[in-house]
Amino acid sequence: MILKMKRHLFLLTVFLIGLGIQQAYADDGYRLWLRYDQIADKAVLQQYRSAIQRIVLNDNSETLSKAKQEISRGLSGLLGKAIPITTKLVNRSSLIIGTPSSSDAIASLNLSNKLKSVGDEGFLIERHQINGNNHLVIAANTDVGALYGSFHFLRLLKTHTDLQKISVASAPKIQHRVLNHWDNLDRTVERGYAGISLWEWKTLPEYEDPRYTDYARANASLGINGTVLNNVNADPRMLTEQYIKKATKLADIFRPYGIKVYFSANFFAPERVGGLETSDPLDPEVQQWWKDKADQIYKHIPDFGGFLVKANSEGQPGPQNYGRTHAEGANILAEAVAPHGGIVMWRAFVYSPEQEDRFREGYDEFVPLDGKFHDNVILQVKNGPIDFQPREPFHPLFGALPETNTMLELQVTQEYFGFSTHLAYMGPLYKEALEADTYAKGEGSTVAKVIDGSLFEYEHTGIAGVANTGRDRNWTGHPFGQSNWYLFGRLAWDHTLTAEGVADEWIRMTFNHNPDFVEPAKEIMMMSREAGVRYRNPLGLTHLYAQGHHYGPAPWTSDLPRPDWTAVYYHKADSEGIGFDRTETGSNAIEQYQPEVRERFDEMEDTPEEYLLWFHHVPWDFEMNSGRTLWEELVHRYYQGVEDVRVMQKKWASVEGLIDEERYNHVEALLEIQEEDAIWWRNACVLYFQTFSNQPIPNGYEKPEHSLEYYKELEKTHHIARF
Structure with missing residues (x-):
């Protein structure tokens, strides 16, 4: 049997080589999407080798030096040979990189009008003829723009873009593109599922872990320009001299890559680490303390980004402790950092x-x-009004604050999507949030237009993603978890990109170009979010998770200190029906939306089914679009979610042998776990809600293997056993 398997592997290798496909080899995922293996397609390789015979780059700054390192590393790997680098233009087809001030060749092209359109961080990638020779040009107004352009150029090569008619003008649509790390100073990570924190606080600032540079490279390749180093549930010690000095080393490493560091600030820091008797924002001593603290930080980190604050939420202190408003609290910190930008x-x-x-x-x-x-x-x-649920309507604050800069917070880590054990590509969720129409200034007033400033002309625009990175060798635990980090960065730069297009990019950059792999992998990614919704929270149900870890199902949760920490608070199932009435007959939350949005959700019959139980308490015998009753449809959706995961498994099995064995086996095993968990979710929820509907599971569906009491007990132990 073993000899037979070896023979099959040998024949497969010969077959792949015969097709001109690079032999699959072990890859632990550390390189993310920055894999620079030689291009296997001979025609594409020949075109690129012919077009890029020299690199012309004057690395007279730290940032341009990083661009030089990356473009040299990338091209030598992709083209399979070292490409000479010069500072002077030569009479060969060259890749010219820089700004008008750093490159005489770029200055000679008179690109000022085009460059004006891409701003401080954008770039141009074009073909130009100089002295009778064709050259590729990456031009920008700033060094960081040239760096971003270099990474994008490598992306174009890795996705096999034809260079003959290349013409790219790209600029970020959002100003502050920030990762929020919920990392604690003891290196635990709240809602982190890929190992301990990246930041080795005990060895900083003396030891410079090479992983810090690779983290910066990965972010710069996407245009992410900020990182909040510590948890929003902030330890006040982050603002002490000891940790400021440690963070300074990270800032120094990140700076050439265009990345600013931010701190999460504990609002009671003036008392807890500053020795004051109060943290009242209207107290002059408190105000001076924050100004002095800002001065201290900027002395060490001149380009410090500023503060992220969670206040008067989930036990975190804030201005309301002193009878002050959020605005009064935020403004004191804002005044402290304002002189420094x-x-x-x-x-x-x-x-x-x-x-x-x-x-x-x-x-x-x-x-x-x-x-x-x-x-x-x-x-x-946050994108929705509750808490990063698998599906939420857009938060009514979007479009409701014309005079207040508003940014979007998305969750990259999978707190409610099976942690790093489930495959869940967030592309459809992010796009659903960005494209939601607030109608704040009429039709087309999308969330994306709110946060990019085009709707209200905000002074500052931003988008934040709660990071999913850790010390796991592949950064994110699940190999496909990397796609959500990549996705966040790409949409932060350009929210008009499609979820499917970004998935296609990521697959080709992370695995290979074989269509027999790319298409099934993309299909898996694109169906994964909806599958997760179906086996957890179909038809607008929400927050059915076990409290604390948020991993498994516990729709029966009721006995907790606060009702809004329970599941029954949200689903309100009874013998009559299920769902939360948020119309005028209930909490009237829909009044917070514009009339056009309210109209969409006001009537049970008109509400899109994916939001039905968000806004209505619906009778069990209500007729759905399918012709099924609500109970029958609910059961169908739960069972469909399990079948979706099984389809994902079959599609993944079809790509065996087309990628390295290590990553294939890892994903295969995780999909097995996901199927088990999907069945667990389905059975627990269907059996529990059946106690209210008092209706049988329709014929044709496999019956749960165990009783409801079994699943209630399983909830108490399964998370611990799994993790």
Whole structure:
């Protein structure tokens, strides 16, 4: 049997070589999408070798030096040979990189009007003829723009773009493109599932881990220009001299890559590490403390980005502890960093136990403060009004704050999507959030237009992603978890990109170009989010998770200190039906939306089925679009979610042998876990909701293997056993 398997592997290798496909080899995933293996397609390789015989680059800055290193590394790998680098133009087809001030050749092309259109971070990639020779040009106004252009050029090569008619003008649509690391100073990571924190605080600032540079390279390749180093549930010690000096080393490493560092700030830091008796934002001593602290930080980190603050939320202290508003609290910090060009990102994730509907809290608390925040404050709003659920309607704060800079917060880490054990590509979710129409200024007032500033002309625009990185060798735990980091960066730069297009890029850059691999992998990615919704929270159900870890199902959760921490608070299942009434007959949360949006959700019969139970308490016998009753449709969706995962497994099995064995086997094993978990979710939820509908599981569906009581007990132990 072993000899037979070896023979099959040998024949496969010969077959792949005969097709001109590079032999698959072990790859642990560390290189992410920055794999620079030689291009296997001979025609493409010949075109690129002919077009790029020299690199012309004057690396007279740290950033241009990084561009030189990356382009040299990338081209030598992709083209299979070293490409000479010069500072002077020669009479050979060359790749010219730089700015008008760093490159005489670029200065001679008179690109000022075109360069003006791409701003400080954008770039041009074009073909130009100079002295009778054809050259490729990466031109920018700034060194970091040239770096971004270099990474994009390598992306074009890795995706086999034809260079004959290349003409790219690219600029970021959003100003602040930031990763939020929920990393603690003890190196644990809240909602992190890929190992301990990247930041080795005990050895900083003396030891410079090479991984820090690779992290910066990966972010710069996507145009991510900021990173918040510590958890929003902030340890006040982050603002001490000890940790400022440690963070300075990271800032020094990140700076040439165009990345600023930010700190999450604990609002009670003046008391807890500053020795004051109060943290009241209107106290003059407190105000001076923050100004002195900002001066201290900027002395060490001249390009420090500013603060991220979680205040008066989930036990975190804030200005309301002193009877002050969020605006009064945020503005004191904003005044401290303003002289240095810093910003304050103030999170709008707030909810109180007294609120009838947690959905309403953020809007009710912040809309009355519109226009009262300083210009260098950005209100950071999650995509939905609850908490990064598999599907949520867009947060009503988007479009409701014309006088307050507003940024979008997305979750890259999979807190509610099976951690790093489930394959869940967030492309459809992110695009759903970005393309949601707020109607704030009529049709077409999308969330994307709110956060890019085109709707309200904000002073600052931003987007944040809660990072999914850790010390796991492949950075994200699940090999496909890398795609969500990549996705966030690409959409932060250009939110008009499609989810499918980004998935295609990532697959080709991370694995290979074989269509027999690319297409099934892309199909798996594109169906994975909806599959996760179906076996967890179909038809607008939400927050059915076990509390604490948020991994497995626990729709029966009811006995907790706060009702909005329970599952029954959200689904409200009873003998009559299921769902949360947010119309005028219930919490009336829909009044927070513009009339056009309210109209979409107001009537049960008109509400899109994916949001039906978000906004209505629906009778079990309500007729759905399929002709099924609500109960029958709910069961069908849960079972369909499991079948979706099985389809994903079959598609993955079809690509065996087309990539390295290590990553193939890893994903295969994780998909087995995902199928088991999907069945667990399906059986637990269907059996539990059946106790209210009092209706049988329709014929044709496999019956749950165990009783409801079994799944209730499983919830108490399964997470621990799994992790």
